[in-house]
Amino acid sequence: MTLTASLTLPTQLALVKEELLDARERARALCRGADARTWATRPAADRWAIGECLTHLNIPSERFIPLLDDAIREGRARRMERDGPYGKGMVGWALLKFMEPPYKMKTTTVPEFVPVKVESMAETLERFDYLQQEVQVRIDRSTGLAVDRLRLTSPFNRRVTYNLYVAFCLIAAHQRRHLWQAEQAKKALRIP
Numbered sequence: 001m002t003l004t005a006s007l008t009l010p011t012q013l014a015l016v017k018e019e020l021l022d023a024r025e026r027a028r029a030l031c032r033g034a035d036a037r038t039w040a041t042r043p044a045a046d047r048w049a050i051g052e053c054l055t056h057l058n059i060p061s062e063r064f065i066p067l068l069d070d071a072i073r074e075g076r077a078r079r080m081e082r083d084g085p086y087g088k089g090m091v092g093w094a095l096l097k098f099m100e101p102p103y104k105m106k107t108t109t110v111p112e113f114v115p116v117k118v119e120s121m122a123e124t125l126e127r128f129d130y131l132q133q134e135v136q137v138r139i140d141r142s143t144g145l146a147v148d149r150l151r152l153t154s155p156f157n158r159r160v161t162y163n164l165y166v167a168f169c170l171i172a173a174h175q176r177r178h179l180w181q182a183e184q185a186k187k188a189l190r191i192p
Contacts, residue, residue, distance in 0.1 A: 008143060009139070009140065009143055010083045010084040010085075010086075010143065011084065012084050012085065012086050012165065013084075013139050013142065013143065013147070013165075013168065016139060016168045016169055016172050017136050017139050019172035019175075019176070020132050020135060020136055020171070020172055020175070021132075023132065023172065023175040023176065023179060024128070024129060024132050026179045026183075027054060027057075027125060027128055027179060028125065030050055030054070030179065030182050030183060030186060031050075031121050031125060033186075033191045033192045034050060034121065034186065034191050036120070036121070038050070038186075038189050038191050039051040039118070039120075039121045040052075040118055041189060042185070043184075043185045043188035043189050044188070047181075047184075047185060047188075048115075048181065048182075048185065049118070049185060050182045050185050050186055051115075051118040051119075051121065051124060052115045052118055053178045053179070053181050053182035053185065054124050054125070054128060054178075054182060055115035055117075055118050055119065055124055056109070056113065056114070056115050056178055057128060057174070057175055057178050057179075058124065058127050058128055058131055059112075059113050059115070060113060060155060060156070060171065060174060061128075061131035061132075061134070061135060061171060062131065063155035064135070064155055064167060064171055065131070065134055065135065065138065067152045067153070067155060067167070068135070068138040068142075068152070068164065068167060068168075069138065070152065071142075071150040071151070071152045071164045071167070072138060072141050072142050072145065072150075072164070074150060075142070075145040075146065075147070075149075075150045075164070076145070080145055080146040080149055080150060081144050081145060081146060082144075082145070082146035082149075083143075083144060086146075086147055086148040086163075086165040087148045087163075087165075088148070088162075088163070088165065088166050088169070089148075089162060089163060089166065091160065091161070091162050091166075092162045092163060092165075092166030092169070092170075095160075095162065095166070095170060096166070096169055096170065096173050099170065099173040099174055099176075099177050100173055100176065100177065101176055101177045101179075101180035101181070102180060103177060103180075109156070110156060110157075113156065135168070135171055138168075139168055142164060142168075145164070147163065147164040147165040147168070148163045148164070148165045148166075149163065150163060150164040151163055151164075152164060152167055
């Protein structure tokens with residue numbers, strides 16, 4: 001991305017990109033001091049290991065990317081242009097409020113988002129970094145579009161729809177939620 005492109009990114013989208021960069025740094029910090037054993041060790045039977053939390057974060061990013069592409073393509077085709085400010089709508093606002101850590105209510109995810117196999121720390125982080133970059137590319141591509149008027153269906157629940165801006169925000173909020181969860185696992189395992 002060029003410096004010019006970063007300067008023309010609307011503030012709300014630039015903030016989401018910063019949140020994604022912060023998530024990347026938090027993921028790296030989580031891995032410091034962990035080894036292969038602690039990466040895959042659950043602090044309790046009903047809590048995920050650090051590796052499971054980070055593996056879980058890669059699954060929604062992979063599912064979101066084609067949905068983001070479709071919404072951006074639709075916005076360009078329909079010439080739905082605007083540089084903000086962007087609204088979240090009631091559904092988006094509620095989902096984002098619920099998602100933020102520390103969460104008040106523990107939930108279970110749908111089976112297809114549960115990590116079945118946890119790759120090594122290096123492989124998981126490499127995939128996480130790649131997907132973070134891909135989501136950031138979609139944010140850049142959405143510049144100039146009315147991202148709060150472009151709708152997509154949630155990859156978690158086909159009955160739920162929200163706008164493209166909310167989708168970007170949800171990706172970042174979901175990452176904060178599970179990075180916080182992984183940080184709690186690291187503390188419980190007493191990893192320095």
